Structures are given as structure tokens and as C-alpha cells.
Amino acid sequence: MDNKNSKTLLKASGLTKKFGSFVANDSINIEIKKGEIHALLGENGAGKSTLVKMFYGLLDPDEGNIKFNNKIVNLLNPKFARTMGIGMVFQHFSLFPALSVSENILISLDEKLTKKQLEKSIINTSKKWGLKVSPSKKVAELSVGEQQRVEIVRCLLQKPKLLIMDEPTSVLSPQEIVNLFKVLKNLSKSGCSILYISHKLHEIKEIASKVTILKSAKVVDTMETKNVSTNILAEKMVGKKIIRLKGKKNLKKLSSNLALSVNNLYRFKRNQFGVTLNNINFTIDYGQVLGIAGIAGNGQVELMEALSGETLGKKEEIIFENKSIGNSKIEFRRQLGIEFVPEERNNHATVPDLKLHENTFLTFFGYHIFNKSFFNKMFTNPTLSIQASKQIEKKNDVRCPYDNPLAKQLSGGNLQKFIIGRAFQANPKLVIISQPTWGVDIGAANIIRQKILNLASMGKAIILISQDLDEIFELSDSIGVISNGNLSKIKNKKNMTPTQVGLLMGVS
């Protein structure tokens, strides 16, 4: 084993990739041994994806070379990379929803098989590695976990020597992660190397033997995971000390304790990819953070739409401070003091092609249309809205590339800080936030989480819909789990463990 492990499979020297004047990878050196699980750690935008795309033949390096099995290779395209023995599982998958599982696999295989041969080898491979897939189903009908299994099976059918996995656990339940790790460990035992991309530190400690850390396009360090703590990994990745969150103090209480109650909320799915919300019941008090955990695509989007008023239902389904608002529109709910931060930053929470102050105007318009003190009724007042958005920027550490940019010109983290700041600026009583730190770097995520805790300390109520279990446990007072359109009983955080939550998420 030892002897085999010491051989180098892939070695990249001085890899540089530029997009125009932007350097995405700056003379990267990395070495992957045979049968090794090698982690690639870095924040969003550190250059991880660019690097692996060069390994998979999707991008051409500008400088440097890649040695595979001690020979310099020119990875022209993914097909060529596959014949060399390099497979890749993409973060957002590279599947075709309208095609069946076997059709999806067929078109990425380079050897030509008949339909029967193909289905047989799919079933064999899936049995061998414990990855359950059903060849004749359409991908659109599969859960994300199943989709990932299809991607992995697709790679394994080509008998890869190196398997690249881009953030594979971001969409999985804890139990599915356990299964995935088993598969990966077995693969590595059988001699297949794995390049595992992630920004989740404990995962890297658990699965990988070596880790290479990227920061701003450069390699910071490569080390054995045995000898390093997650704290040190985090600091190397971010480049500075991580400030721990200050817990929340329950000081003020507003007049009434109960903020919002949802009673037998029902929404039929809008299309075949949607989820039907079934009999959702919960209440939330002021000064509390209610965390709603769940794997993406289990009804979070639909729940958010029902709570915000994008879809309307019966009046009594949602009661806010004794007012039945289940059939009231967004504008009305806003005026009552409820704010919403939807999951999608672009297109949903902001208009990408409008400036920040215009985006501020659009949200605040409903508030001030009646009291006229802030904006006049029909016309924009740039001076006032610029002032308002400047205030939001200042209070929330929103870093703009230049003065008053378009929403799309902000980085993900900064835009999210702006959107959350905008919601808080309206001085809401209740904020409903969906996936606030999805795809946001650690620094910005920490600021956002601290803001949420602070707001709860001020006696506001917060509903936090998130698929990040760590976040749910860090911020919430009580936790519910949404699975296939059903919401579990809400329990106090103290009476729940991540494993329990994971079981409630449901494993497919």
C-alpha cells in the first residue's frame, strides 16, 4: 500500500490562468498521489473551480504544465481528459433533466454500448459501490442526492484514475454525506485518487489526508490534515483571524410575545418540479430565531413565497399580530413590519441592472407611499434614495467597486450584506430570511450572522430558512425541518442534535 501511495499521479507546476486582466490562478503548484484523497480548500473566488477546470480540459492554462503519470499532457477537452482517466462531478451537476438516467450516461461515455449493455453496466457499477440509481427514470424526477449519484456513477463507468469532486456535499443531508464519504474512501482504497473541493473544514479533516489551500489565486500552503486544526485551516483560507460570533442577549421584549402563527398552510405545487406544501403549522415569538432546516428543493422556496405573499392562500393561514394576512399582498405585509430576504440575490432580491439606490427605492417605495415623508408618490427622488442606500452601505460594510454601482457589479457577499441591511433598515418587526450565507465567503457570512443575532437581541422575530446545518444550530432558538413539503414539529434547539435533524431531512 505504502509503496503504491507514494507514486505521483498528477503534478501541476506553475499553472497560471488569466481572464483578461484578472488573474484567476497564479502559478499554482499541486501534486496528487495515487489513491490519495486530496482536498482543495478556499473561499468563493479563490480560484478552485478555475484550477480543476484546467485539469478537466475545460480551460487552457496560459502558463505552466500538467504532468499525468509523469508525462506532460495537453488536456485539450473533457473528452480527452476522460480518456486519460480524469473524471469530474460538478457542483451544479452537468445533467440533462429532460433525458433519462441512461441517456444522460450514454452521451458522456466515449465507448459505444448498446442500450442493454449500458443498463447492465450501470446497475453493476451502482451495486459495486452502493450508489443506488434507476436507469430508466428521468433526471428531472430525481432528488438532488440521486442526481449526484448519477453523476458519480457516470464518472465511475469510465474507470477513472482521478475523480474531481466540486463541493459535493453542499446539497446533501448528513446521512447522504456519510454514504458519500464511504464511497469515496472505498474508491481511494481501490487506487483511485480524489481531488475534493470544499470550503467546509470539518469535512476536509474527516475525508482528506492532504489539503492544499488557495487564497486569491495563489497556493497558501499544502499540508497533512492530521497535524492541523480546523481553526488554522480557516485562518489560512481567509488570511486573518476569525472572530467568533457573540451570542445573543435577550433584553427587550415587545408588547405581545407571539409574532406570527402559520396554521394549516397549504399550497399546491405550481409545476411538476415544484413541491406541495402540506399542512404547515408553526408559531414564532418576538426575540426568537426560528431555524427551518432541510435539503434544497423540499419546499423552502414555496414556503418563502407563501410567507412573503408571492403566492396567496386563505386568510387565516397566516396570522401576524392578530391580523389574518394569508391573502394579503407583499406590499401590505411590508407595511405591517415584515421584511423578506429571498434566496436568490440577483433577479429576485435585487434588479441586477439597476443601481443600488434604485433597488433601495423599489423596496422602500411601499413603505413611504402613504406618509410621503421619504419619497414622493410617483417620482423617484435620487437624492433621498442615494442617501438611504449610502446609509445601508455604511452600516453593513458593503464594499462597492465604485460609487453607486449596479446591483450586479457587487460581489455575492457584498450584495447579500446590502440586501440584508436594506431589510433591516426598514426597522421590521419580523424578518424572513432564506439561505442568507449561501455562496458567501466566511468573512461576510460572519457579519451577516452577527446581524441576525443582534436583531433578535433587539426583540425582533426572525425566521431563518437555511440548508446549512451549522448555521441553523449557531443562530436558532428553535428548529423545524422541512422535508417534501411537510414541516416537522418545532423543537427547542437544546432538545435537538444534528443527527436528529438529519434524520428528519429524510434520506432518499
Added chain:
Amino acid sequence: MESLLITILVTSVPILLAGTGELIAEKSGVLNLGVEGMMLTGAVAALGSVLIFGNPLAGIFFGALAGILISLIFSFFTIFLMTNQVATGLGLTIFATGLTGLIGEPFVGKTISSLPKIDIIFLSDIPFLGSIFFKHDILFYISILLIIAVHFFLIKSRYGIIIRAVGDNHDSAHSIGYPVKKIRLLCVGFGGMCAGMGGAYIPLVLTPHWSEGMTAGKGWIALALVVFASWLPFRLLLGALIFGGITILQFVGQARGWPFPSQFLNMLPYLVTIIALSIISIKTRSGNTLVPSSLGKPFLENN
């Protein structure tokens, strides 16, 4: 009765051909609204080449060739310059209407010889059916064989699956290594070829002389037909016959003096198109997913 059925079949051929081509283009994710223009181009090229070479078969060849060439303009803009597909398609039709008017000017008043009928041995001797289905011109047979071939190509063949994959999710197709732009270029080219042949059919069989804008909206009907068929080849065949039937109905109505105003009968095909589109859109909302997901979206390479 017999002659009525024959007329319906023959009238359906141009929209069937154009629809077949557009179906493939749309399956690959490209919405080409220039079908009417490509048909006109095919028509004028066919007519001109028959006048020059004197052989109706040359008409088929040059009609198809002209369709391919003019579709290249569309591909160049939408696939490589990534312009808006709807605007470019409309522009193509307007451009082609003008261009064919100019080219067709000297052909006005001249009549060409039609495509010869080919009787299929044995089959054409079957009473009733034989004379309806098996005594037609070559392009008629080609159109029927083509739609059957397209059906099996899309469902059974590896390349058919690849085309559907590109139309379903072009980013995925790119990331597993398929040349999205090249595949779309070929599909749009096939669409141009079919539209060109469909256009050519009009002077070669239906009305053997040139008049400006002689496709008379058949390209638009072909576009609606693809949606009506929900991108399924055999439904396209059925739809083409229905639309052909309705078109003929107006002539029959006029000839027999039905108590409807002729304007009403004239608008029937378009009315049916609108009704069909409404029904389809309701069906789509309730969960029909046959629409290619990438349809009409430009593909941007990089990152």
C-alpha cells in the same frame, strides 16, 4: 373525395417540411423565427433554377441549398455574435421578403414545369388508397420519410440524444465536452435546408409561377405547428395534415358557396393556430416538460 384528400396531403407538404427542420433546430435550443423567410428564399431559388436548368429536380437542390445559405446568416448572428434569437429571426424574414422580391422580379409571368409524379409500383395499384398516397412527386415522399427518420433519430440515435441534451442544458453539454455551437450550427442548417425544400415545393408543385410573398404565412404556420406538436415528430405529421385540411377547407367552402364570409374561412388556419397555442400553453403550465429548456437562450462560452 379522392381529389380532395390528395389536395390536402399536397398542401401539407411545405409546412411539414419546414416544421421538421424547425423541430430539429428548436430541439437543439435555437428558436428561428425566420422560417417564412427561409421558405421564400427556397421558393425563389427553386423557381429560378428550374427556369435556368429546365429540370424541376434542380429546383429541389437549389431550394435546399438556398435555405441552408440563408440560415447561415441567422446562425452567424445568434450563435456566434449571440444576438437575440427572436429579433434576428424576424429580421431574417423581413430581409428575405425584400431580397426574394428583388430576385423574383424577372421571373414574374413565367411558368415552370412541375415535379413529375412517381407511381410506386404495386402500392399505387391499391384501389382508393393507392391513388391517394402513392401517386405523388418525389419531394412528397421525401417529406414523409424525413419525419419518420427524424423521429427515430431523435429517440434512438446517440446524436439525437446529444441534440436533445444541448437543447436541454447547454452548459452541461459544454462541460462534458460537446461543441454546443457547432451542433447548433448544424441543426439550424438542417432547419434551413428543410425550410428551403418546403418553400421550393410551392412553385414546384402547387403554383408553378412566381408571385411576391408566395409562401403566404406558411412559415408562421410551420412555427406554430412545432409548438402544437409539442416537439414530437409524429404529432407534427398529424398537425401538418390538420392544418393542410383547414387550408383546403376555405377553398372548398368558397367553391361550394358555404354561408360563411370568405374572410372567416381565410382566417381559419391562423385561428386554429392561436387556439392550439393556448391549449399547449395551459398544458405546459400544468407540468408538460417537452419544451427544450434552453430554447431561445444564447450560449455563452467561458467560465
